[in-house]
Amino acid sequence: TxxxxxxxxxxxxxxxxxxxxxxxxxxxxxxxxxxxxxxxxxxxxxxxxxxxxxxxxxxxxxxxxxxIDLSKVERLVGKDRDELDDITWEGDKVAIKVDGEKKEFPATEVxxxxxxxxxxxxxxxxxxxxxxxxxxxxxxxxxxxxxxxxxxxxxxxxxxxxxxxxxxxxxxxxxxxxxxxxxxxxxxxxxxxx
Structure with missing residues (x-):
């Protein structure tokens, strides 16, 4: 700016x-x-x-x-990034919310x-x-x-x-x-x- x-x-x-x-x-x-x-x-x-x-x-x-590599996230959850509800980083895990369901992955995977x-x-x-x-x-x-x-x-x-x-x-x-x-x-x- x-x-x-x-x-x-x-x-x-x-x-x-x-x-x-x-x-x-x-x-x-x-x-x-x-x-x-x-x-x-x-x-x-x-x-x-x-x-x-x-x-x-x-x-x-x-x-x-x-x-976070959104391409990796898409592959892990089987959804396009536009279909994701939320992504949060909690400690050494990344929580991905899709269709109201929360899925956790080690940060190293995403x-x-x-x-x-x-x-x-x-x-x-x-x-x-x-x-x-x-x-x-x-x-x-x-x-x-x-x-x-x-x-x-x-x-x-x-x-x-x-x-x-x-x-x-x-x-x-x-x-x-x-x-x-x-x-x-x-x-x-x-x-x-x-």
Whole structure:
């Protein structure tokens, strides 16, 4: 917001996936930004690459327990996100209310995979920290399991895995649009060869 009177409209919750660092290069003058741990890393990158002057940015750090992946929630409950009545985070469980019925799941089942491996739930760089720092507790078992699964695959199966991953790309360039470090002379997304 550009008006301090609109600050009460700002929302911080476990559904905010947007990285506000993407907008920093578009803003002129001094600006305040709310940043989770992953967002602050993007901000630091922009500062290090001289795309943003550190003295022009006031970073309001927000310790982050993780972000809820609504696609995972949809798969778990078999309903579209528009059909969900409510989602609440209670301790290490996430309660999802659908058709008046409450279902509970471990938070680790509904968080983004990146959040499960997060080493920086508290921003590394901030001017003001809103809340108490969170210790890094990455789910190393899940990370190791996925890596081991990939390592154990024969080369043909590993190739098939990666082909499947990359086949989902529809060249919408959303990855380019959200890249917080978008200043390459020639964008890697537009490259056709390594």
């Amino acid at each position: 550009k008006d301090k009177n609109d600050a009460d409209r700002l929302v911080i919750n476990p559904f905010i996936v947007n990285n506000l660092a993407n907008f920093l290069t578009e803003v002129k003058g001094r600006v305040g930004i709310v940043a989770k741990g992953c967002d602050s890393r993007s901000i630091v990158s922009l500062i290090q690459d001289n795309k943003v002057a550190r003295e022009d940015v006031v970073i309001l750090g927000v310790p982050c327990p993780g972000i 968080l983004f995979d990146n959040c499960l491996a997060c080493e920086f739930p508290t921003p590394q760089e901030y001017d003001i920290l809103l809340g108490e720092p969170r210790p890094a507790v990455p789910n190393l078992a899940a990370i190791s399991k996925n890596l081991e699964r990939l390592k154990e695959m024969p080369p043909e199966q590993r190739w098939e895995f990666w082909e499947n991953e990359f086949s989902r790309c529809i060249r919408c360039y959303a990855c380019r649009s959200v890249c917080p470090a978008c200043f390459c002379q020639r964008c890697f997304v537009e490259e056709t060869e390594p």
